[in-house]
Amino acid sequence: MKAINSALVAIRRSPYQSILTIFILSITLFIAFCFSSLMFGSNKILSFFETQPQVIAFLKLEAQDEDLERLAEKMRAKNYVKEVKVVTQEQALKIYQSENQNDPLLLELVTEEILPASVEVAAADAKSLDIIKNDLEMEASVEDVALQEDVVDNLISWTNAMRFIGLFLLITLIITSFLMVMSNISMKISAKRKNIQIMRFVGASNAYISRPYLIEAMIVSSIASILGFIFYYAILLYLSPWLESFLTGIVSFPIGWQFFAYQFAAGLGLAILLGVLASQSAVARMLKR
Amino acid sequence: MIVFSSVSKSFADQSTAIVDLNLEVNPGDLVVITGPSGAGKTTLMKLLIREYLPSSGSIIFDGLPLEKFKKADIPKLRRQIGVVFQDYKLIEEMNAWENIALPLYIAGMKEEEIEARVTDLLNLIGLADKALLFPRQLSGGEAQRVSIARALATAPKVIFADEPTGNLDSEASLKITRLLKKINELGTTVLFATHDEIVIRELAKAKIVHLNKPIPEKKESEDKKDEEDEEGKKVKAKQEKLAKEMVEKQHTKDKDKDKDKDKDKDKKEQKK
Numbered sequence: 231m232k233a234i235n236s237a238l239v240a241i242r243r244s245p246y247q248s249i250l251t252i253f254i255l256s257i258t259l260f261i262a263f264c265f266s267s268l269m270f271g272s273n274k275i276l277s278f279f280e281t282q283p284q285v286i287a288f289l290k291l292e293a294q295d296e297d298l299e300r301l302a303e304k305m306r307a308k309n310y311v312k313e314v315k316v317v318t319q320e321q322a323l324k325i326y327q328s329e330n331q332n333d334p335l336l337l338e339l340v341t342e343e344i345l346p347a348s349v350e351v352a353a354a355d356a357k358s359l360d361i362i363k364n365d366l367e368m369e370a371s372v373e374d375v376a377l378q379e380d381v382v383d384n385l386i387s388w389t390n391a392m393r394f395i396g397l398f399l400l401i402t403l404i405i406t407s408f409l410m411v412m413s414n415i416s417m418k419i420s421a422k423r424k425n426i427q428i429m430r431f432v433g434a435s436n437a438y439i440s441r442p443y444l445i446e447a448m449i450v451s452s453i454a455s456i457l458g459f460i461f462y463y464a465i466l467l468y469l470s471p472w473l474e475s476f477l478t479g480i481v482s483f484p485i486g487w488q489f490f491a492y493q494f495a496a497g498l499g500l501a502i503l504l505g506v507l508a509s510q511s512a513v514a515r516m517l518k519r
Numbered sequence: 520m521i522v523f524s525s526v527s528k529s530f531a532d533q534s535t536a537i538v539d540l541n542l543e544v545n546p547g548d549l550v551v552i553t554g555p556s557g558a559g560k561t562t563l564m565k566l567l568i569r570e571y572l573p574s575s576g577s578i579i580f581d582g583l584p585l586e587k588f589k590k591a592d593i594p595k596l597r598r599q600i601g602v603v604f605q606d607y608k609l610i611e612e613m614n615a616w617e618n619i620a621l622p623l624y625i626a627g628m629k630e631e632e633i634e635a636r637v638t639d640l641l642n643l644i645g646l647a648d649k650a651l652l653f654p655r656q657l658s659g660g661e662a663q664r665v666s667i668a669r670a671l672a673t674a675p676k677v678i679f680a681d682e683p684t685g686n687l688d689s690e691a692s693l694k695i696t697r698l699l700k701k702i703n704e705l706g707t708t709v710l711f712a713t714h715d716e717i718v719i720r721e722l723a724k725a726k727i728v729h730l731n732k733p734i735p736e737k738k739e740s741e742d743k744k745d746e747e748d749e750e751g752k753k754v755k756a757k758q759e760k761l762a763k764e765m766v767e768k769q770h771t772k773d774k775d776k777d778k779d780k781d782k783d784k785d786k787k788e789q790k791k
Binding site: 425427428429430431432433434435438 | 597602604610622
């Protein structure tokens with residue numbers, strides 16, 4: 231018989247088992263889609279913070295403009311430095327004035343001479359921050375070095391924690407789904423043991439016997455993957471206004487369709503792989519008996 | 520074509536199904552395998568389709584020893600041996616047409632070829648008008664004919680019919696027997712396992728192989744037990760004999776006493 235027809239008939243004849251399997255698989259895939267988005271978002275946030283000026287070297291008040299330019303050039307030449315920004319005493323005053331424009335007293339007290347020029351350095355990655363700090367501290371013209379290490383460190387530890395929890399949740403759900411599909415197929419094979427025995431007597435190979443069950447698992451997994459994606463996309467659309475304001479300057483909205491296409495393809499692949507492996511295990515186990 | 524050389528088959532529970540069977544079947548033969556229930560007819564079929572391996576001896580099919588067949592090649596072997604079962608073994612969810620077509624789908628034949636072949640087979644068994652009926656809608660004889668058609672579907676070299684008339688009345692049995700006889704006359708080798716006298720009479724001209732029910736071998740402990748039982752029986756018999764003798768003696772004593780009493784009474788009456 232045509233294997234696809236047999237698989238569809240099997241789904242139709244045991245709808246509750248199939249619905250349960252689809253439901254569990256859909257939840258797994260929904261979590262997988264959410265997790266992948268979360269990872270994408272957290273990576274974007276992390277890289278956003280990583281690319282911000284992270285090490286600021288304040289020069290001595292007596293330092294000349296040449297010293298400032300020389301230091302900036304020296305830092306730009308290093309391969310672990312992503313960006314170097316120079317802030318002269320004049321620019322520092324302007325920044326100070328703009329930040330304290332509501333407090334005239336503070337503005338009166340501060341002049342250009344008491345604000346140091348600075349060099350703001352962004353690292354190519356978080357690991358280079360300490361090296362950059364050491365480089366700057368060794369410079370004679372530098373008075374003090376400020377490092378925004380804590381912010382990035384916190385962000386990295388949060389991201390890692392999220393990754394760990396998300397992965398744990400995802401692996402648990404994948405194992406649950408695997409066992410679910412396996413027990414569903416095992417039950418179906420068990421119910422059809424007599425038919426399988428007859429098929430063997432008339433010359434059916436194990437591959438022929440297992441084909442409809444593999445196709446059934448693939449169909450169920452595909453449906454689950456589509457449902458999981460629809461649910462995930464609907465929630466993402468609902469949360470879009472809030473996410474857009476929260477991630478301003480980090481992730482640009484609307485997100486390109488390519489991202490969703492890749493995500494859906496990966497989810498579908500994962501679901502089919504899960505379904506095929508689970509049903510193959512069930513079939514192999516039952517045919518051995 | 521098929522050669523069984525000193526084939527024995529025993530199972531893990533120490534029961535023996537076949538002991539030292541020698542059998543040669545040539546192409547086109549019609550062989551009737553008879554014997555009581557438990558004589559090993561079904562085991563013989565399962566040995567032939569390599570569901571079982573013999574405990575000793577060898578089976579050669581078409582020049583190839585069956586024990587040397589790899590697991591992956593067993594389905595191919597089974598496509599060359601059509602099997603008809605006593606309980607038909609039709610798939611309940613499939614109609615007659617689909618049941619007959621099943622081995623053809625398994626063999627990977629094209630749809631048009633399957634269509635033509637199944638139609639021919641339905642005509643051969645005379646059930647063309649019942650092609651779309653499901654097994655539960657067919658009579659026993661009809662279901663068995665569908666089973667025969669399924670066995671014939673892949674044009675096997677051999678048909679093994681394992682008690683095909685076991686669940687049928689005499690009229691249906693004769694029809695099935697004649698159908699298998701006809702199939703044999705068309706050139707297919709047929710092995711017909713049965714203990715039905717009507718069938719054996721119908722196939723009187725066929726080569727008949729009689730399988731005897733193997734006598735279970737006794738273990739040493741069982742022999743001892745039997746000896747003990749024998750002694751026990753002897754003792755019991757002696758005890759019964761003694762008891763009988765004692766009862767009889769008691770009975771005669773009582774009778775003598777009664778006689779004495781009667782004599783005394785008579786004497787007293789005479790004195791009076």
